[in-house]
Amino acid sequence: MKRVMERVQTLRWNGKQIELIDQRLLPFRTEYVACDSAKSVAGAIRDMVVRGAPAIGVAAAYGIALEARRLAGTMPSVFAERLNEGFNILAASRPTAVNLFWALDRMRKLWLSHPDKSLKELSGILLQEAHAILDEDIGINRKMGQYGATLLPDGAKVLTHCNAGALATAGHGTALGVFRSAIEAGKRLSVFADETRPFLQGARLTAWELLQENIPVTLITDNMSGYLMSRGEIDAVVVGTDRVAANGDVANKIGTYMVAVLAKRHNIPFYVACPLSTIDLSLATGSDIPIEERPANEVKGFRDCHWAPEGVAIRNPAFDVTPAELVTALVTEKGIVTNDTLMKGGLSGFVKNGRQ
Structure with a gap:
């Protein structure tokens, strides 16, 4: 090969x-x-x-x-x-x-x-x-990117959360792969990247990746996305995922659920780039997905700089679950799964046909 x-x-x-x-x-x-x-x-x-x-x-x-x-x-x-x-x-x-x-x-x-x-x-x-x-x-x-690119209009302003780019994959990326493929197809895009606290994957990784390829990117903190949506400055949201349950519930980096709720409130499509290998049919719903709790030091500060007081109690769940009802579509290497499909019967049939 x-x-x-x-x-x-x-x-x-x-x-x-x-x-x-x-x-x-x-x-x-x-x-x-x-x-x-x-x-x-x-x-x-x-x-x-x-x-x-x-x-x-x-x-x-x-x-x-x-x-x-x-x-x-x-x-x-x-x-x-x-x-x-x-x-x-x-x-x-x-x-x-x-x-x-x-x-x-x-x-x-x-x-x-x-x-x-x-x-x-x-x-x-x-x-x-x-x-x-x-x-x-x-x-x-690359196949996912080609399917996903069809969902984004020319000139779209898109929001992403965490890093679902080449750095999260072997190359090209899932969510960022959709952006790359859209641009390769001749579309103009500009990207808003959530900072993605507490580990700052959006600020450190997504912004870096997009700058490497001269893709227009604007960095925002996680609590700014609702404001931008309310002003009409976001046309679509595209994120990746770490695990998808059989009913279409999606686990992704902590903060994704809030973005999905805001997108629903403002009638903005919320797309998830999702290879078939990320779909776990053994889990009926997102409530069955194990959520990793990471070290408290990641929330106290970043690297050697700490801003939280010593002794404060800290929670650090690394992921949250977005219900399928908030997902406009899943983008896979075998095609696009719409919300209607998720609501009618989940992913079992689609995945089994895709893996044949």
């Missing part, structure tokens, strides 16, 4: 290790963290070196491939025991993004489907699968 190269390389293979752009340092420094084992990849996921559901899934696939390469010289029983440990370590790294578990399940099934291969051959097969998952993700994002 011909490798796909993107302008922003969130993940890259150097021949021996997977290198992850350290998103904690952006936009001030562009550095990569090299990982050589399942444990090191899990640490990078947990510590937010890499983030975004599709990118987490790709990183996890490489984590398994790296662990298999590392163990290829051991006895088969040791290989199996330690590779299983690698799966468990990666599965525990972050709970909300379903792509993590989708990628691990795909890698496990591939491993178990080759019982007669030598460990060296098996490690090579798993590495090729990780490469395939990375390349497939870019292709999926």
